[in-house]
Amino acid sequence: MMRALILVAAAVLAGCATRPPSSVAEAPPKNIIVMISDGAGYAALRATRLWAGKPLAVEDPAFLHAPMAVTQLSTRNQPVPAPEGLAQDPELVFTPGRACDATPVPGETPALYGLNMRYPNGFQGYVWNRRTAPDSANTMSALMTGVRSYTNAINVDGTGAPLRTLAQAAAASGRAVGVVTTASISDATPAAGAGAHAPSRAMRAEIAAQMFGNGRAVVIAGAGNPDWTNDATPAARPTYAWIGRETWQALKAGLPVPPANVRWTLIEEAEPVRAMAAGAEPVPERLAVVAKAVEGTQQYRGGLGPSTDPPFATPLLAAQPALADMAVAALRRLEREPGGFFLVIEESNTDRASHANNLGRVIEARLAFEAAIERVVAHLGPRMAETLLVVTSDHDHLLTGPEGARVAFQPVEDRGAGVLPGHRWLGNGHSNLPVPLFVRGPGAKRLLAATDGGPVADGRAPVPPAACPVTGPVLDQAAVGRALLALVDAPRR
Template identity: 30%
Template sequence: MSTPRTSSPATRAVAALVATGVVAVLTTACAPDSGAIRTESTGAARNIIVVNGDGMAAAHREAGRLAVAGLDGRLEMDSLPVAGLLTTDSRDPSTLVTDSAAAATAWATGEKTYNGAISVGLDRRPLPIFGVQAKVAGKATGLVTTAQVTDASPAAFFSHTTDRGEQDRIAGQYLDETKPDVILGGGEDWWHPAGVPGTYPDAPAEDPEEASRGTQGDLVDRARQLGYTYAGSAAELQQAAGPKLLGLFANEEMFQQKPEGQGDVYSPVVDLPTMTRKALDTLDDAPNGFFLFVEEEAVDEFAHNNNGPRVLQSMRSLDATVGVLRRYVADHPDTLLVVTGDHECGGLTLESPTVSDDETGDAESSEDGPFTVAGSTQTFVMDWTTTEHTDVPVPVTAEGPGADRFTGEHPNTYVHDVLSEVLTPRS
């Protein structure tokens, strides 16, 4: 039998909040420019921002806190004043453990579905999606991700398909049906016809399997015809002007998710904080506010490879992005900001380097580290128990109008309930 594990401080802290029903109002060690703490629960939100640390649960957040902020510090995402938990199980007939598609569908539609489904129900019929709800309410909309812009999580808010793999079809729906105003991330291969490379060449040395593969024509040209300004590099993004913006900065994901030391790279052409800042600058001019979905995909992808150093690097980028968003919220208090993960990946726990595991059988755990705790001589080990997703709950933190509704434990469909309420409050 495995040695019993103690839960991380982050897990215990969130569990305590849930058990007592207390809204966490954090008053110390906040970043100097983070702005005042707010937990407004009434009225509509002019702006709504949802941040997904794909594959991120409590242990990932705690590992990030130790590595980035230290023993007495706090991540930006953990400095939001409201904390709770979300359960993540799907309704897939073969497993209760969700994938990103079913999890994001729960957020975007309020309905549980099967793994691989993009905002369709168990009967494979399209469900109403929040990206369209926001448009109908007069909001501008946008998505930012380090994955393909047509990957499962953003796709669920802006498209419908029975198979998450139909990414060129998803791109076509963006342009012709749901019309997000800002689209920034990777996945250029799905926007150009097979055999017609775009900014990024086919079969690059770092991943020869990457190549243009679209079946919907040249969707970049179509986007330009529809009024989008297109950017394929950091310089082009800096110069680009809205109100409609499409930026694709990699063939596929904006990183190489390989085992440690085997070509794993996290060095995006444009990093997530920069893309997010550009999205905010573009959407800020919308007369009725906006809905923005922001995602750090690399946490999940590197967790699948039990790649601790790259997970920590991804967490650093994600938290810097939340810092960008918190500074925006400080100047725009009518904005709801929600930060969570769609599921846990890797079965991660944190241990002391002195712990001696005695796991037996065919599925021994994989360990990374030791890693240094920022500002101290202490170290910790990241202990992985699987290379797949798990069904443990994920923390959610929030601030702004409606944020206090996230206190307690809720199913992931509850995210849609809150977003809908603050979009169009009932009188």
């Protein structure tokens, strides 16, 4: 069995290493922006479009589109030595036949995380997608390193060995590095995006110390504030779950953070971020925005649980900076560097709300993400010609139309603009369904060749209403990561 797994791994990696054809050769981008709407698959996009009553920002003709598979190496949650640690589990590899299998399956499956809920099994495709679902740590790490890994891994391979990241490559190429999120700063997606390394995403304090102390990033923005609750009220006592005591005290005092001994300007208020985004205030040399929330901005206000409330039923907190403002403030600092920049922007709340089976909050978060896309493009203006913009998700959630338990992969139902679409959640965990990838700018066609050895996507496919059925080429997340690294490493004229 072990020999078979090793042979499968070798075959998969050999296929992933297929070089893009010469027909997609392009000049490398000066700037690279990767925008992640965490957990937002095709169903979440459709629900947002229907509620808003208009096309999404990513449906602008300037973007090319293709679906992307999010296969992980293993469902283990810790590293093991080679060769087992590097072997691809063949049961996890995406194929349309597995993912979209419409064979009925009776019975129910329990909710995750100890919740007292159950969901219909529905169909074999649902069962497979739940069972093989990756997490944000290994999916974002695959995109940032070009290598698949196990559940919880932050930029390490299956043995726990550190991998070269896009943030490292960008800094080595003379590009400035930044990461912006609505999650806690040391959560999985921003941690991987900033180039941290950890065998487990649970090592949050250590990850935050790396992010602030290794001297790589010049902008880090998000939540994780030990001194505040998620409702922007002072905490009874500090919570150092996301940023450790020593790191936080250094940031607050303006002291150097080891080992690179870099000093940060800490901003906790929303208004200075808005002013920097508007150009009314200068952006400091090293900007740390740690909003007044411990787990994430906006999403947990007033609590978060299963709900059919419409978007914005609970008013937004004015004390929290908008994702778009944090993104543009980051750009105003990064664009000062003559060598260009690499920026990761994450809207985490699409994922948190999906775990809670709360479609209204999913739509809220995706609208904030759409606003950030529009602001980024507008701010860069003519400089978009030298900027590769990648807009995608790290993984999906199993969201269907209202009859999805008996109609396989039924799209969410249009009930008119401003009305919550008809829908049904078929789980409260992740899914292994492919996610949409939208790209524009120099290097876009290189990414559309990252199909794990299969045919090359042409980028003109319309955005489907649901992830299944799958037609046409499907990109591979790790192969897209390798293509991004190749673009960063490519000589610039």
